[in-house]
Amino acid sequence: MEQYDLLYRLYEDSEAETLRELQNFVDLFPPVDSRIALDYWQDASDELEARKDEIRSSFAAGKTYAEIAARATRDQTFTALDLHSKYGRAVNALVLDVDETLRSAGRTDNEIPRDTLHLLTEFHEAGVPIVICTGQTLENVKGFTIQGLGNELVHSGTVSIVYEAGTGVFTPGHGSTTKQLLYEELDEAVREVFSEVRSRVLPQAPDDLRESVHLQGNEFNITLKPNFDIGSDPAAEVIDRGLVYLVDLLGGAVAAAVEGVDVDDGEEWSRAYYAAADPEVADVLAAEGAAPESEADDVPDEVSALFDRIDVAYYHADAAEIGSLELNKPNGVRAALDVLDVTDPFVLVMGDSKSDLRVMEWADEADAGIAAAPEHASEDVLAHVRDTDELVYDRGDAASMLRIAYVLNLLDER
Known part of the structure; x- marks a missing residue:
């Protein structure tokens, strides 16, 4: 209850919406060659730090609370608190479908939004491995992943690609296990x-x-x-x-x-x-x-x-x-987590289709994670998600779920 009360006070006493707007601006400011624009960015950055300092000095866990208020809405934060109360664990890997999950033809012009991409880099910097799990070919998924996240991140050794719905697993930087052709076992x-x-x-x-x-x-x-x-x-x-x-x-x-x-x-x-x-x-x-x-x-x-x-x-x-059935996303994900050395997984699975549902069911049955889905996912997926933790987000808004997971991890650090 103390944690609940402190977080309630955080959102009552601080101008959290303004703080989030400043954080988003600082994080997503486009690269420009303009002194006026850069000065504007610096002013926003200075104001952001000043507002965070006020929170840091007002709470015993002020550093954590300042980051929470800057990253998530009140509802997102209390959802994260409920998850932490239920599971008592941080997410130690992301397992993410792409089409109609991270991006949506109907809402994001089939591009992964910039705020979603930035949040993925935040998880990477926090040491959380990322598993992209898709039915697409390796060439396709490597292309847009490198374009969105950058070549350095994709080849950092903490990113794995499960492609063609589990036919193979590609984890750059891992020597002989970099590419695993799971179909060879058939x-x-x-x-x-x-x-x-x-x-x-x-x-x-x-x-x-x-x-x-x-x-x-x-x-x-x-x-x-x-x-x-x-x-x-x-x-x-x-x-x-x-x-x-x-x-x-x-x-x-x-x-x-x-x-x-x-x-x-x-x-x-x-x-x-x-x-x-x-x-x-x-x-x-x-x-x-x-x-x-x-x-x-x-x-x-x-x-x-x-x-x-x-x-x-x-x-x-x-x-x-x-x-x-032997070449499926769950088997591919397990192979990827093994290469990434995630020995006791507690993953966030995000997806929309029946092939993603199998990963969600594995995570649930093995006490190895939580599941989230967009509102337009298949009925079977939505039924599973609603029966577990009700983590359903709007079409094209994967960032909202990533913010919840980010706060969950911040709460676990306390």
Whole structure:
């Protein structure tokens, strides 16, 4: 209660909003070649320090409280206090999805905002490792990460990139473990299935479907995306049809990879297995007139064992995909944390999709962290986040969650 009262007094007695505005200006002031502008920046910096000095002299933990007031709103600070009361730990690594998490096509013009990037550098300077966890290729994510955070930070040895949803992990500055190709651990049967599906997915698609979708992903993550605005009715229609097509294609490939079974039964087995595994998939299959006539228990054990290793994911009006369950974000994150020598993780996981949900669930089940998501995340993700710590933030405003985590760490230092 003493901590609560002190923080309450901090926001009652100090002009915290002005303090934050000054801090943001000093932190984010663009590089300019103007004496007048630089003088203005210096005046703001001097005023910021003067206001912080007042807080430093008013509280026993004044240095910490001055930083808290300059970095976070009252609500953000008390959220951080609640988290610290619940877990009693600081965040010792960030695990961050990129698209629609750190940046948003609908709110930030698909750029990571400057305040978010600056907060990431603040965590870096505080010694908190950063794991970028994305479905994108390594080349893409390295490019915008270096552009946003700088080459020196990315190659500092405390930044890791889990790319292509767990296919590989790239951690610069770690010698032989700098690049880990996790797909090399897959056996031949799984490789054959994905090779077969990828080779057939577009060439053998019905003409109307092939003209309405495009292919994303990698060798072990095959994703159909709509050639329409995500969330629109045409996108919903084509992704529903695409899901049925992928499920059937996968069934044929799995049956062909298992000796002694009838390949013609593969589609029915696949529909039965994945309908039983995911109610959303079952609903789409039923709506498309493709509901299975058999039960998951009717699938031969050898076929079911291979299905057990392959995921089918559905995102309404957004994507239909299959991926290897052995090449996933949780396994990639664990590999990254191992290289970064985070032996007792308590991470902040931020993401919006079902692949991010698996990382969140791992962190929850292992008592290894907390989860946050933007308000437009998938329903499953939002349900998990609301059931744990209710850390939901506005679209494009990842900085608000990073500020909460930053204050959590400041409180833990006291």
